[in-house]
Every structure is written in C-alpha cells, then in structure tokens.
Amino acid sequence: xxxxxxxxxxxxxxxxxxxxxxxxxxxxxxxxxxxxxxxxxxxxxxxxxxxxxxxxxxxxxxxxxxxxxxxxxxxxxxxxxxxxxxxxxxxxxxxxxxxxxxxxxxxxxxxxxxxxxxxxxxxxxxxxxxxxxxxxxxxxxxxxxxxxxxxxxxxxxxxxxxxxxx
Amino acid sequence: xxxxxxxxxxxxxxxxxxxxxxxxxxxxxxxxxxxxxxxxxxxxxxxxxxxxxxxxxxxxxxxxxxxxxxxxxxxxxxxxxxxxxxxxxxxxxxxxxxxxxxxxxxxxxxxxxxxxxxxxxxxxxxxxxxxxxxxxxxxxxxxxxxxxxxxxxxxxxxxxxxxxxxxxxxxxxxxxxxxxxxxxxxxxxxxxxxxxxxxxxxxxxxxxxxxxxxxxxxxxxxxxxxxxxxxxxxxxxxxxxxxxxxxxxxxxxxxxxxxxxxxxxxxxxxxxxxxxxxxxxxxxxxxxxx
Ligand SMILES: Cc1cc2nc3c(=O)[nH]c(=O)nc-3n(C[C@H](O)[C@H](O)[C@H](O)COP(=O)(O)OP(=O)(O)OC[C@H]3O[C@@H](n4cnc5c(N)ncnc54)[C@H](O)[C@@H]3O)c2cc1C
Ligand code: FES
Ligand code: FES
Numbered sequence: 301x302x303x304x305x306x307x308x309x310x311x312x313x314x315x316x317x318x319x320x321x322x323x324x325x326x327x328x329x330x331x332x333x334x335x336x337x338x339x340x341x342x343x344x345x346x347x348x349x350x351x352x353x354x355x356x357x358x359x360x361x362x363x364x365x366x367x368x369x370x371x372x373x374x375x376x377x378x379x380x381x382x383x384x385x386x387x388x389x390x391x392x393x394x395x396x397x398x399x400x401x402x403x404x405x406x407x408x409x410x411x412x413x414x415x416x417x418x419x420x421x422x423x424x425x426x427x428x429x430x431x432x433x434x435x436x437x438x439x440x441x442x443x444x445x446x447x448x449x450x451x452x453x454x455x456x457x458x459x460x461x462x463x464x465x466x
Numbered sequence: 467x468x469x470x471x472x473x474x475x476x477x478x479x480x481x482x483x484x485x486x487x488x489x490x491x492x493x494x495x496x497x498x499x500x501x502x503x504x505x506x507x508x509x510x511x512x513x514x515x516x517x518x519x520x521x522x523x524x525x526x527x528x529x530x531x532x533x534x535x536x537x538x539x540x541x542x543x544x545x546x547x548x549x550x551x552x553x554x555x556x557x558x559x560x561x562x563x564x565x566x567x568x569x570x571x572x573x574x575x576x577x578x579x580x581x582x583x584x585x586x587x588x589x590x591x592x593x594x595x596x597x598x599x600x601x602x603x604x605x606x607x608x609x610x611x612x613x614x615x616x617x618x619x620x621x622x623x624x625x626x627x628x629x630x631x632x633x634x635x636x637x638x639x640x641x642x643x644x645x646x647x648x649x650x651x652x653x654x655x656x657x658x659x660x661x662x663x664x665x666x667x668x669x670x671x672x673x674x675x676x677x678x679x680x681x682x683x684x685x686x687x688x689x690x691x692x693x694x695x696x697x698x699x700x701x702x703x704x705x706x707x708x709x710x711x712x713x714x715x716x717x718x719x720x721x722x723x724x725x726x727x728x729x730x731x732x733x734x735x736x737x738x739x740x741x742x743x744x745x746x747x748x749x750x751x752x753x754x755x756x
Contacts, residue, residue, distance in 0.1 A: 301475060318475035318518070321505075340468050342506055345572060354575050360505050361576070364475050365498075365520060411572070432656045433570025 303367035307332070308376030316363050323347045325363035326373060334374040334406050338435075345434030348407035349373050355414045357433070374406035377413065388451040388458075389413050398447030400438035407434050412448045421452055468509035474517040481526045484519055484633060485608050491517040493630040498522075499542060499581035502573055527580065527635055530554065539637045541580025545592075549574065558639060559751060560647035560665050564595045567649075570657035580634040583616070586624050589659045589684040593620060595649055596637060597690040598665040598681030603627075604636040611635070617689045642677070645669040646751025648744040651683070652736050654727060660684040661727040664692075664716070664740035668704070668748040675699045675749070680712065680741060685733050686721035694719045695741060704749045706742075713742035 304313045307330060314329055326332045326349065338346035340359050347359045350372040379385040389412050392398060399405045408431060415422055415430040422430070427448045428441065436444060476491075478484030488495055495517035498504055507513040521527065527542035530551045537553060548554055549565040568574060568591050582592040583603060593616070601616040605628055614627050616637070621627060628634060651663035660683050667679035678699035680692040695716040702708040722733035750756050 317472070319470045319472055319508075340509070342502060342573060345570075348572060355572055356575055357572050360502055362475070362498075362501065362505070362518075364477075365501070365522065367477070430571055433572040 301364055303364055305363075305366050305368075306370045308372055318362060318364050320363045322349070322351075322358035322361040322363050322366055322371070325366075326358065326371070329363075332373050332375050336403055336406055338403065343435065344404070345407045345411070345431075346404055348410045348434065350410055350414060353414070353417075355411045372410070374409055377409060387413060388454045389416065389448065391454065392447035392449075392451035393444075396443050396447040396450050398439065398444045404434060404436040404438075408436070408444055412444075412451070415448070416452055416455065420455060422448070424449065470505070470508035471511060471514045473508075473515055475520065476517060477520045477523060479523065481524055481606065481633070481635065482608075484521050484524060485606065485631065487517075487519045488633070489608060489631040491519070495519055495630070497633060499578040499584075500544065500576035501581075502569075502577040503581060503585040503587065521633065527633075532641075533638070535641050536638045537641060539579045539639070541578060541634045541636055543579045545569070545574035545577045545579075545582075546571070548579065557641050558599065558647060560595050560598060560649045560667060560748070561592075563649035564591045564651075564663075564665060567591065567651045567653065567663075573657075579637055583619065583637065584626055584628060584634055586620050586622075586626050587659075588623050588686065589663075590690075591649070591651060591660065591663055591683050594663060594681035594683035594687075594690040595665045596639070596681070598649075598667045598679040599639045599647070600667075600679050601640075602638045603634055604638065605632050606635040607632040613638075617691055620689055642667075642669050644671065644752055645677075646748040646753070648747035648751065650740050650744050650747075652740065659727075662722070662733045662736035662740060664737060664744050666741065666744035666748040668699075668745055668752055670704055670749060670752045673704050675702050675704050675708065678712070678745065680716060680745070682716065682720055682737060682741075684722070684727075685737055686723060687716075687719075692716035692719065692737075692741065699745070706746065709742045709745035709749070710738075712745055713738040713740070716741045 326335045336346035338344040342360045349358045377387040496515040498518045528540045596616045603619045647667040649665040651660045663683040665681040669677040678696045695712040717734040717738035
C-alpha cells in the first residue's frame with residue numbers, strides 16, 4: 301500500500317505492507333535509526349516519535365496509520381549541524397548529563413519537547429509524570445528531570461530577552 | 467522481533483463506510499481504534515484478523531459533550547482527552563482518578579474509550595469505572611442504533627455484546643445530583659495493570675446513601691461490579707463503618723485468581739481497603755468537601 305508521510309518536514313512516499321510498524325518504517329525504510337527500538341511491547345518508550353505533534357510509541361502504530369500525517373523524530377529536533385543549533389532540550393541533556401548510554405534519549409527528547417510545547421514551565425513532578433511511560437536503565441531519571449528544567453529555564457530566559465529587546 | 471501476520475488494511479471514510487467495510491469483510495475483520503490492545507495481540511499472534519478497518523478518521527466518534535442530564539463520550543475519545551476534560555473534572559472525578567493510573571501518558575495518547583470497553587480485558591480500568599457509573603453503551607449497525615447498559619455489555623473476558631459488523635459509537639453517563647465518585651488502584655509499578663482496583667459512585671440524601679455504584683477491576687467481579695456491596699449501602703448512613711462493611715462484602719464476593727501480581731487473599735484484602743476508601747472519598751465529594 302502506498303503511503304505519504306511528512307517526516308521531519310519532508311514528504312516521503314513509500315510502498316509498504318500494512319503490517320509494517322511505524323518504528324520499522326522509520327528505521328529500515330527511511331534509515332532514520334535515531335528512533336530506537338527496545339522492548340517491542342509498548343513498555344520502554346525508546347521508540348517514541350511525534351505523530352501530528354503527539355508523542356506516541358511507534359512500535360504500536362502501523363505505518364499505514366501515519367499515511368497523510370506528520371511524523372517528527374529525533375533527527376528533526378536540531379535546526380542545523382552546529383552545537384548551537386541543538387534544540388534547547390538537547391542542550392539541556394548535554395549540560396545536565398541527562399544521558400549515559402543514550403538508548404532511551406531519543407524517546408525522552410521527543411516526549412519532553414512535546415511537554416515544553418504544551419507547558420513551558422513544568423514542575424519536576426510534571427516532568428516525571430510525562431516520562432513515566434519511558435524506561436531509562438542508566439541515569440536514575442534525576443538528571444533527565446534536571447535537563448528538562450534547564451531547557452525550560454533557557455527557553456523562558458530567551459523569551460524574556462526577546463521581550464526586553466523589543 | 468514481533469511481526470503480525472499479514473492482513474488487509476482499509477481506512478474507513480466515515481461511520482457508514484466503516485460499517486459497510488466490516489460487513490463486507492466478514493467476521494474475521496476487526497476495527498482498529500488506538501491499536502494499543504489489538505496490535506500487541508497481533509504481534510503475539512493472539513489475534514490474526516484478515517482485515518483491519520481503521521476508524522481513526524471517524525469524526526462522528528469524537529468529543530466529550532454534555533447532552534441533557536448525561537455526558538456523552540465518543541468511542542474514539544482518547545484516554546488523554548478524558549484526563550484533560552473540564553467536564554469530566556467537574557462531574558465525573560472517578561474517570562479523572564482512573565485515567566491518571568491507566569497505562570502511561572504515551573499509551574493514553576492513543577488508547578480510546580471504545581477500544582477499552584471492547585477489549586473487555588478483565589483488568590480494564592475504564593470498564594470498572596463505567597460500570598460503577600451505570601453508563602450506557604451505544605452500538606451502531608447498518609440497521610441503526612441500539613443501547614446496552616454497560617453492566618450487560620461484557621459477556622466475559624474478551625467478549626462483548628458487539629457483533630462483528632457493529633461498532634461502539636458512544637458511551638453515555640448519567641449526571642446525578644448530590645453525587646460524588648472516586649477511583650483507586652494498586653499496581654506493581656507506575657503504568658502497570660492493576661493488582662486490584664475499585665471505583666465508587668455515591669449519591670447522598672443528607673447523611674444517607676441513596677445509591678451506590680461500585681466497580682472492580684482485575685479481581686474477577688462479574689460485569690466489573692460489586693453488586694452485593696452496592697445493595698448493602700443503599701439506605702445506609704454515609705459513615706466509615708458502612709463503607710468498611712461494603713469493602714468487606716465486596717472482598718468476600720469477588721473472585722480474584724492468583725497470578726504474578728499476587729495471591730488471592732492479598733487481592734481480596736486490597737478490594738476491602740480500596741472499596742472503603744473510594745466510597746469515603748466519593749461521599750466527601752458528594753458533600754462538596756474535596
Ligand atoms: C503498555 C500498556 C499498558 C496498559 N495499561 C493499562 C491499564 O493500566 N489499565 C487499562 O485499563 N488499560 C491499560 N492498557 C490498555 C489501553 O487502555 C488500551 O489502549 C485500550 O485497552 C484499548 O484501546 P484502543 O483504542 O487502543 O483499542 P484497540 O487496540 O484499537 O482495540 C481493542 C479491541 O476493541 C475493538 N474495538 C476498538 N474500538 C472499537 C469500536 N469503536 N467498536 C467496536 N470494537 C472496537 C478492536 O477491534 C479490538 O478488538 C494498557 C495498554 C498498554 C499497551
Ligand atoms: S520499543 Fe516501543 S515501547 Fe519499547
Ligand atoms: S541513558 Fe541509558 S537507558 Fe537512559
């Protein structure tokens with residue numbers, strides 16, 4: 301079946317089997333291996349991407365169900381190749397040591413980016429709730445929460461500076 | 467790697483189209499809503515539908531709306547929408563309590579009200595909550611609409627009153643005066659299915675309970691209901707003693723089985739405590755205290 305999906309802003313058309321899962325469409329067909337594939341049982345959240353803006357576990361979505369939709373993966377987060385082009389959430393993970401092995405990180409980044417889009421000033425408890433469907437075996441979560449707070453504060457500061465400049 | 471067996475896929479354009487597709491493809495076709503119960507089952511080959519009819523495009527099945535003295539939930543309303551709904555927060559706190567502990571935020575972004583009821587998993591929290599509320603399920607076929615009380619909807623584990631060429635289109639919940647509700651669940655870890663869970667809906671006349679709805683999940687309660695405990699509460703004073711007694715009765719009459727989530731006596735103990743607690747909180751909410 302032919303599907304057209306807007307992946308990270310670029311429209312792609314592919315012929316796929318209905319049983320192909322969105323994770324494998326991204327990883328194997330588009331070679332976007334930033335989206336990780338962990339438990340395969342909707343538990344770990346390593347496969348999290350945004351489907352029309354909403355974070356979902358892509359191992360439990362059919363690629364054909366994304367036909368006509370917008371899919372955003374970790375590859376689309378940064379504005380460019382320079383370090384300063386990284387999304388503030390990515391910068392926060394760097395600054396606060398929000399990752400060790402990095403396996404959970406792409407999913408964590410997509411979920412927390414979506415959180416900040418909805419709630420620019422989330423409490424640590426809100427951040428923990430938002431990532432509660434995702435498993436990190438390394439960090440103990442503490443630094444992930446700090447990283448997201450870092451990003452929230454950086455974005456608020458940037459907004460205030462823009463306000464003052466006006 | 468878990469791969470479902472091959473199947474055909476049809477995107478339904480609207481309700482009439484979905485019903486026509488289900489009829490055309492016969493009993494081995496299945497509607498797919500959020501897919502968060504169906505796809506895991508297909509990956510394990512516990513389900514092998516020949517055709518999936520995708521109902522995600524059916525705008526008729528969306529929305530949470532106040533409809534006279536009832537609240538209507540479209541079948542495609544996602545868990546996350548229930549949790550965020552101001553109408554739910556105001557009138558049906560039991561659903562807000564339940565949604566907070568159903569799976570995790572990512573699963574809640576996909577899973578739907580209709581899918582939860584139709585999956586008929588004995589541990590499904592919404593089935594218990596809607597049973598406590600005395601909800602009505604709206605089922606639509608090509609011949610029109612029929613309604614089934616939620617307490618007659620589940621025929622057993624993974625079995626419902628819905629025929630292969632029908633769809634659940636909505637769930638209607640009555641708004642009752644002087645009524646409060648609450649839900650509580652014990653799970654092994656955040657996001658897991660319940661070890662045991664209970665929901666209570668209590669209507670008061672002064673200090674007297676005039677009506678109680680008590681739902682149970684994961685403990686083998688028929689139709690997700692603690693009928694004997696409900697009966698015991700009718701006309702009883704809204705006191706801690708009455709609610710503890712309701713808990714005791716519910717614990718005695720449910721039929722939990724031992725599994726990796728715990729032994730039978732532990733689950734019965736949880737039912738006793740959770741029923742008493744949720745009744746207590748529901749009564750406090752009915753009095754406007756919380
Ligand atoms: C990791 C994980 C944890 C979970 N934890 C919990 C939990 O703690 N508590 C809980 O209650 N649930 C839990 N769930 C289940 C979750 O709530 C599911 O999303 C829900 O059970 C099914 O909804 P769905 O829309 O995804 O249904 P689907 O998977 O799309 O469908 C389920 C079944 O219902 C049928 N169906 C769907 N919609 C209709 C309709 N409108 N008319 C007729 N038939 C229909 C389908 O054909 C299928 O047979 C969990 C799920 C996962 C993956
Ligand atoms: S791979 Fe999708 S949730 Fe683990
Ligand atoms: S950094 Fe290793 S799993 Fe999270």
